[in-house]
Amino acid sequence: MDEQLLEPVRENIYQLNLGPQHPSTHGVLRVLLKLDGEYIVEAEPVIGYGHRGHEKMGENHTYLQFMPNTSRMDYLSGLIYNHGYCLAVEKMCGIEVPERARYIRVICAELNRISSHLLWFGTYVMDLGGFTPFLYCFDDREQILDLLDGVSGSRLTYSYCRFGGVNRDVDDAFVAGARRFIARLRSRWVDYHNLVTKNVIFIHRVRDVGIIDRDLALRFGVTGPNLRAAGVAYDLRKIEPYEVYDRFDFEVPIGGKGDAQDRYHVRLAEMEQSCRIIEQAIEALPAGRFRNEYRYQHVTPPKGDYYLGFESARGATGYYLVSDGSRYPYRCHIRVPSFGNLQVLTEVLKGTMVADAISILGSVDLVIPEIDR
Amino acid sequence: MATNDALIEQLRTLVGAPAVTADLDFSRGITAEVRVTLAQLWPALEACRDAGYFLETITGLDFVDTNELVYQVNRYEPRCRIALRLLCGKDQKVPTVSDIFSSALWQEREVWEFFGIRFTDHPDLKPLLLPEDTDFHPLQKDFGKVHAYRRRDEIYG
Amino acid sequence: MTETVVAAAGSGWLRIIIGLIVVLLFSQLNALFLVWLERKVAGHIQLRPGPMEVGPHGILQTIADGIKLVGKELITPRSADRILFVIAPVLVFMPVLVAFLVLPFDQHLIIRDMNVGLLLIFAFSTFSVLAILLGGWASNNKYALLGAIRSVAQNVAYEIPLLLSVMSVVLMTHSFRFSEIVAAQHRFWFIFLQPVAGLIFFIAATAETNRAPFDIPEAESELIAGFHTEYSGMRFGLFFLAEYTNMFIVSAVAASLFFGGWQGPFGFSLGLPGLVWFLIKVYILLFVLMWFRWTFPRVRFDQLMNFSWKVMIPLSLANLLVTAVVVKLI
16 A cells, blocks of 8 residues: 555546647547656557548559549649559550650659648648748649649649550640749748748757657658658669659758758758759650550559559658459559658657647658558 | 678578569569568568668458468668568468567558458557458458459469 | 816726726727737738728728627537636636726826836736636646646746846836836837846747747647637637737837837927827837747747746846846946
8 A cells, every 4th residue: 555655656647639630630640649747658640530441442443543542642742643653554564655744744743742842841830830931832832733733634633644644735834834933932942941941949849859760760661751851862763763763863852860850951952852853854855745645544454463662742652553464453552651650650759748749740741641541 | 782682692591592583673663572481471571670671561462262461671772672472371360570660560450450361469459540440351352342352373373 | 188188087986987998998999900900910921911801901800700709609618617617718808907007008198007007917917827727727628728737837937037127127217107117218218228128028028928939828739729729709709809908918018118108219209199109119019029920930838938947037137136236336
């Protein structure tokens, strides 16, 4: 009895449900926090609120029918997902893609990547309490959405790529618009840096917060900007060059410690690299067909499986397709980067404060529907 | 490519040369395919971890005659994606690999809820994406709308 | 003209009653105006026009919002402490009204020029923290409770530098009476003589009013809405109005203590009446507060505390000491 009294009973630990309807969980993520005051003792992400069964749907749709699903997993970089899916099926079937289409795809995918990073930038600063940069970013992002809307007819769920090309050709207005956007974005860096990067409060909120180092990343399969922030130059566009990425001159920005500040800087630098890729692609954009003459309606890849890894805005993504020789894939598995990026937080969030948890959650750039699939 | 060969050679000695198919020109998106048995799974994955690889994804496959698990490991540089394929019977339990790769904690939960493949010694084997009281396994080929339910040799010969 | 009005009102109970009615009207209208102003300022900082639909440039927007809030259902959570839950929003607005009694709008436009006016304001402004704590506690919601706890800790921490910075002004004027403090700034505003105290006062006042970057009690990205998470309708509206009225009060106190109150700069009134000078200063300070909010991210709780205990309090103590020595020597 006495011993029990002396034993410091951790009664002051309580549970807090962060989400699923919380302003900063971006989607329907719920994190079950065990708190000691404001300090997190344990954090358990609870996911699946947005589960739609894309993998099952993949088995019940023909290869082309599944295309619209791909942009609905990661709705912020849907075009990159379309792109990866097309590449996977094309590789399986051995479909040749016209040069022009390959460049168009890269331009659009990189525009999409910038728009995704811009949205991340805005919402991240908003998570930290700064509301204004959010609207600046949305203003910039809107330009991209307009551009992509012009070519694909959709603002978020593009379904723009087709087996053997793209849905529609780009015109001079698009090219000029892309050029104008890049010039505009570059002129905005000064504002962003003055408003956010150099802000002393911001620096104190992100420095040494939520460190994901190389070892931790390796254990949890963290990829993308979160991994690059830890100093690992792992970018599938460089390591496993797909499409025409090996023809462009761009760098893979890396950080050092892997804290939230590094992740922030890596993403900002990536936007600039994407701008460079777009510029080079526009410069080299060849004339010719934007799509093969033959419209692939029902492709029947040969039996066997294929894995295609590509770099979405959030990291290494991949389609694992198994074909049984019919019009329907036998298995359609998607490796999503946010999966590992979220899972690592069970380790990272321990011992931080609630306010830091928000900062960390925001800094890893999660898209929950992508995890839920 | 020298380091590529190091791990692949190690796996060759571990699981026997015929079980390893190296494909250095990447025609199926992977560098090497390794067929492992239940007993070889742990040593093989431990060798991968020690060589600095991370677990990219675990995929389940459901065939009429068998289940199959595909563990994909990859490393940062240079590219070397290795797929370890494990055939497991319909009711066979698979040892968890979450002690080797922490990311397997969730991926195995996902495989369990979708395919009904049980993992032994997993610390918290409950559904991940589906509600916690789910009692069906939606990616099994006898659930819901299905186009084809095949034997493994119909696809892989 | 103000003199005649004030003289007609006399100095007894009548003056108090008339003053109270004017204060009630003014504080409500002012809060409505400030909400509109905040949205406009936010809009223009964020490259958008802000409210434009209701009235010219949306000036009537907050009235429309107010009507909406009045019409909304007042939800009381089942597990809440009913009495405290209902009292808290009333309690938060009450001290705000009291503070108006001693604010010097003009030389004669003070409802009650008490010799402890300054103390009265700070005594009552502390009261609103109690209301926030009650509201957060009574809601029986973890987010609300966290917000309330943060609010109390923050207010305790920032009350000290706030009062210390005010003390250095009091040392110079030997008075807690607003009219005397303002009159003492006839030539030089105290912001020139006490820049450190002025800065500390303004920072601490921002924290006292729970404004960004110190808005951690209601940090919407962390605590949903902090202490008023469970409040709806006009109960939420009262918290909201109290926040804006509080902003007005701290700006008014800052204007009186450091920016010469109703007096023009360096004794030049430029023909403008004292009331106009006073309001100009107050609204400029209010604008700065809004500017803060839409520019800065939020500080973290422990950083906020560290900043108060490790920087602001030592600095204000040192400033007080220097002031005391200088005043003694002169």
